[in-house]
Amino acid sequence: DQQVKQNSPSLSVQEGRISILNCDYTNSMFDYFLWYKKYPAEGPTFLISISSIKDKNEDGRFTVFLNKSAKHLSLHIVPSQPGDSAVYFCAAKRGGSQGNLIFGKGTKLSVKP
Amino acid sequence: SQTIHQWPATLVQPVGSPLSLECTVEGTSNPNLYWYRQAAGRGLQLLFYSVGIGQISSEVPQNLSASRPQDRQFILSSKKLLLSDSGFYLCAWSVTGTGEFFGPGTRLTVL
Secondary structure, eight states, X not given: OOSEEOOOSEEEEETTSOEEEEEXXXXXXXXXXXXXXXXXXXXXXXXXXXXXXXXXXXXXXXXXXXXXXXXXXXXEESSOOGGGOEEEEEEEEOSGGGOOOEEOOOEEEEEEO | OOEEEEEOSEEEEOTTOOEEEEEEEESOSSOEEEEEEEOTTOOEEXXXXXXXXXXXXXXXXXXXXXXXXXXXXXXXEESSOOGGGOEEEEEEEEOTTOOOEEOOOEEEEEO
């Protein structure tokens, strides 16, 4: 049973436009959510996170929105740049420091010049 | 600052051969350590995690094992590799209140 779902395996966006990556989860006990960016043959890099007590967190071009009632979060990248092309993983955890991250399967973002 | 090292970067092994992947973390004490695998077309699968020396929890039953002989050293092993063990293996660390920080990964191909 997949607790964290990224239903879009790929997304293509024009440079300068907004990229919206979506993630759904099923476990209402999750209290911390993260987004990772991964280039081929490299380890994932932490991008941005949000606690369940918030509904929005912003860091430069990256904003994460959390809708707890819908069990849905999204990552917005504005404006998108070709260097943003990568696989983006959504992850969730519960239980503070002892909780382990549960990852989605990832969405491959392609930003075209 | 904290850094995490993994080696080797790539590995090609025959079926039935043993495996040893090593991971070390610098710049932090008593981290939680993790081994993940990313197989072709799949997300990141947690294999093992450790909250301290000698403490290993297995998430997925398989022919792999993990050990933590020192605080900042985590080793992934197998006595006999299977074709299905091919994948990209990632070591990660975390401390209280953070998400996981990943190493550069090891690409394992079992032939």
